[in-house]
Amino acid sequence: MATQSKKEGMLRELTPRPLPQGNPYKPMAATVVETIQETGNIKTIRVVIDDPEQMANFKYEPGQVGQLSVFGAGESTFVINSPPSMKDYLQFSVMQAGEVTSTIHRLSAGDKVGVRAPLGNFFPYEDWKGKNIFFVGGGIGMAPIRTIMLHILERKKDYGKVSLLYGAKSPSDMAFSYELQGWLDNPDLDCHLCIDNPAEGWQHKVGLIPNVLTEIGPKPDNCVAVLCGPPIMIKFTLQALEKLGFQHENIVTTLEKRMKCGIGICGRCNIGSHYVCIDGPVFTLKQLNGLPPEL
Amino acid sequence: MSITRFVKPEGLPAFLAHLSKDARVLAPVVKPADKRSVVFEPWKEGKEFTLEKATVPAKAAVLPQCETLVSYRKVKDKANPQNVTLELDDTPQAETTVVFAARPCDARGYVTLDRPYLKGPIADPYYKARREKLTVITLTCNSGCNTCFCHWVGGGPSSPEGSDILMTELSDGYILQGITPKGDALLEGSGLDDGADRFKEMEDVRKAAWATLVKAPNLKDAPAKVAAKFTDVDFWTRETDRCLSCGACTYFCPTCYCFNITDEGEATSEKGGRRLRTWDNCMSPLFTREASGHNTRMEKALRMRNRVSHKFSTYPENWGTFSCNGCGRCISNCPVSLDIRQIVLDAINADKAAK
């Protein structure tokens, strides 16, 4: 594994992680092999790196991100939401937001894209061994949860009880809908789904994620809570987790900031002295408490 | 003792001509325009130059205002037009360059940029290529001015940091002193007269320059004190009151290094396009605006907080030294004369004032 930790100079130590090979600004040419319209505004893009050797040697850890680019439109940051064991393609699920994401939404199989990856840190799953894990994903926040959850389920014997609470506005806003039944049926996963308001035919929970979480009431002992979603959901879910008694070092989340270089240089994504692109995107609440309040 | 050479003022053009045989020489040139300014430009035989401190530092020698990172185009296989490949070219544009007559604050600027660009998790290949081909000849300052404050932040009028050669004005010419092996080699091959007999005079002139500076306040606590002000938004609002968010302070700064990456030109064509890197500016509200409209630095006070914190608290936290070199350009070029020194001093003295 091409890893890199502390280098002469920087006073802060970074966790070793896979890094892009060669020129970090040069995207790997890649081809879209499949697209899936997940919801009205989320589309999944599966890509294969054109150079077979690069594709075969491409290594990443769950939670690491990539800069996906459509040449002419630009680049944007997305988590690689396929688990690292998936060797056939890299998967990105993209919510339409602005210029680049709209262009990505127009892609179809055979189109050429660029990928700069892997960037950022990853979920510290080694530290979670022997523990119960409670995943909470809201909306497009299910993308990072998907990669780490599938990674954990592949090595379930090392972990305790694994639970998921996945919420979206309505049934039609749920990305990965074709996988949900499998998750519900998986004996290794305690899976809960919820939507904001009642809907016809919906047989799962109804309510906002923080409330549903409180109702499920996971026990904080020996348990790590991992949550990703829109800022408002994060805010109230953190409050719910605190009420349930979760310690800050056992609450893990991912941050979003505008990114350009992805390697700690361009100055775009800083929170105080830290950069989301190299110190994150994965942080524990305890780590976030130590940063200036600028989210 | 280091290698020294001496040159009379009238010998300088020949020295530049000698340098430009093997390199692009960037020298300070006067631009009359509406507002007279001094900028670094490639020197050619016969071109007028000045030894004044430049209005704009020679940061572009390592970090051009705009550069191509990757050019891209589609290539169709002639025999099988269905077969399309993407051609990407990422060769850095790096020319052997000598910056002539930088000032010590600007030379230290290169060292400030070297840390994030070369010593972070991944070195920047474009910067590295240019930096390795750069030689810096610095003219030491014989006096300070009312906006500069290099000696507050670890520098000084003859600080050698970042320079390959230090050049000092004596009564009848200039002494050049090799600082790095690269500088020594350049001087040895220069054909200039030996300057060893002027060494003592050089030291005296440099000492006299120090004596012109006003006493520096102690900034040892600045990183902690500026960080402690982070949540005091009223403080930043007061300090930023006059700011127009024009960004001049960042564009003139030898140590501001934020950039943007954008694409120009379609890739669907065989003509292709380029992915560009351009200087960016944290004083602009667009800098942190996300697609959702969410913006952590909507107010100019919060943007100023970021600029000042980066120079005096967060860069020091990461690299152990200030990223402001006290060149004073953000002060002299600010349309409303905002003064970064005052903001830092106010942060340092805030608890005293409160008592």
Ligand SMILES: Cc1cc2nc3c(=O)[nH]c(=O)nc-3n(C[C@H](O)[C@H](O)[C@H](O)COP(=O)(O)OP(=O)(O)OC[C@H]3O[C@@H](n4cnc5c(N)ncnc54)[C@H](O)[C@@H]3O)c2cc1C
């Ligand atoms: C670590 C990380 C992981 C992410 N993972 C995903 C994911 O898996 N799926 C997903 O749909 N979205 C994800 N995002 C958000 C996604 O990057 C933005 O929605 C996207 O960049 C918007 O780009 P745009 O060009 O369409 O919008 P525009 O508004 O046109 O953006 C212009 C530029 O701003 C930047 N930008 C704008 N908003 C954001 C933002 N919220 N975050 C980062 N950069 C932004 C982009 O770099 C873009 O080049 C992630 C962001 C980060 C930082």
Ligand code: SF4
């Ligand atoms: S130069 Fe002055 S007015 Fe312009 S952004 Fe900087 S501080 Fe504000």
Ligand code: SF4
């Ligand atoms: S912050 Fe101002 S004084 Fe400091 S190096 Fe930059 S331009 Fe010069």
Ligand code: FES
């Ligand atoms: S994206 Fe450039 S510093 Fe983080």
